[in-house]
Amino acid sequence: MTQIDSPSVYRADEAGFFGEFGGAALPPFLAAPIAEVAAAYAEASQDPGYLEELQALLAKYVGRPSLLYFAENLTRRLGGAKVYLKREDLNHTGAHKINHCLGEALLAKRMGKTKLIAETGAGQHGVALATAAALLGLECEIHMGAIDVAKQHPNVVRMELLGAKVVSVDAGGRSLKEAVDSAFGVYAAAPEEYFFAIGSVVGPHPYPSMVRDFQSVVGREARAQILEAEGRLPDALVACVGGGSNAMGLFDAFLPDEDVRIIGVEPAGEGLDTDRHAATMTLGVPGMIHGMQTKVLLGSDGEPAPVHSIGSGIDYPGVGPQHAHLEQIGRAEYVTVTDAEALDAFQLLTRAEGIIPALESSHALAHVAKLAPTLPSDAVIIANLSGRGDKDVDFVADRLRSGAPATV
Known part of the structure; x- marks a missing residue:
């Protein structure tokens, strides 16, 4: 993930803030597992072995x-x-989603996690994560708003064929926000097993910077x-x-x-x-x-x-x-x-x-x-x-x- 030299104004500070935006405002039961992800990514992003493995997958698999x-x-x-x-x-x-899904799945294995969990809207992040899980031998659970389950049925089938469990979310607006809420709820109950693979440059630090780096x-x-x-x-x-x-x-x-x-x-x-x-x-x-x-x-x-x-x-x-x-x-x-x-x-x-x-x-x-x-x-x-x-x-x-x- 060699970076183009970029002024610090375009990078987050140590607390994950881009100016006044960002950070990690989390309840105590999530603060520790997310901090574990941040520490693991900080280490992996400086490890030539991890970076070479990811680069090889991007070239030879993607x-x-x-x-x-x-x-x-x-x-x-x-x-x-x-x-x-x-x-x-x-x-x-x-889609572009496979770029960060492989990075996150490799990081999950490095951390000793056995399961990937995530949200998806159009299904492309879900398909990419299910693909990475199948390739790397991890379990996978995808939460998806009920509206999107119906609208994006081909991607639901693809996720299931790849071995993922697809959870249809009927709460609230039954779309992407509710899928994120639902997946976070399951993750919070067993963070020692799951790696939460957020599908965009959103969420608590380190995810906005980490997913950007992968993309x-x-x-x-x-x-x-x-x-x-x-x-x-x-x-x-x-x-x-x-x-x-x-x-x-x-x-x-x-x-x-x-x-x-x-x-x-x-x-x-x-x-x-x-x-x-x-x-x-x-x-x-x-x-x-x-x-x-x-x-x-x-x-x-x-x-x-x-x-x-x-x-x-x-x-x-x-x-x-x-x-x-x-x-x-x-x-x-x-x-x-x-x-x-x-x-x-x-x-x-x-x-x-x-x-x-x-x-x-x-x-x-x-x-x-x-x-x-x-x-x-x-x-x-x-x-x-x-x-x-x-x-x-x-x-x-x-x-x-x-x-x-x-x-x-």
Whole structure:
């Protein structure tokens, strides 16, 4: 996990804070096991043997480096800037999630744990963790909101085929937040057996930094690849943001390059004027969720609000604390895309390039479709294609048959 040199303003302090965001606000019964994870990761991240084993798996099992693809047809269709796609959809298991799942699973084995436990929204983190567990001989338990269990049935089947236990969560909004709550409850009862493998750059320290480090391979590769392809850095990076792991993975290597615009795209759902969105960066306020101080969407009762997105992996009422910090210091900007715009972008890329994107990634593509025509033809955009859309095709087909917008 060799890092691009990055000023300390882009790194957490010893307590896990990025400026005023982050930390580890935990009840006493969780403080000790999470501190154990922090100590184990601090040691492993300096161990050449651990890093070499992870790098070997990324190369020989995942298939890294992933392709940086010049989307020539899409570029021509949109007009303006050249559009490159970082093809995380080509990874084994079909998304960026495998990058950190292998790192976390190796860390769990190093710590003597026998079981992995995690939440999942779209199912990609669950599939990746179940895959890592099968490869490394660990048990695996995945908690998933009941809405997402129904919506992402193919990924549920994949997890079960890989040997994972899938727990459907019917509490509250029956989505990603409730899946996190449920998984944490089981973990708290037996932390000596379980390793909690958080699926994004969220949660208590060390997870926001640890998951970012595992995902930073995306940006390091993209930086080298665009220098080879274009002889210069891009004008803009674009990635979808829920918790924000794929985005931080792409952004991290470019943080010191202040001429590179960094744009996170979050879900406006059915509209920012409704309660059916997950636009945490846009409408959230500083608050606490899942052991971290960050931006949170709050309901009238002062608790995290029920949220919605057509992309199950980004319907989360919080966000990674590093994203909140990057916005606060002006290094990154955050915009929104509606369900309808994401669905249109899904179809646009499918028809223009023969690439079926995940609905989560389609949010980034929808913003690219707005941004590219405003830039000159010698400008360059890199969008993170964080996952493939196999999991979404039945849902999209049903939406289109029901008359959902299709303007491409």
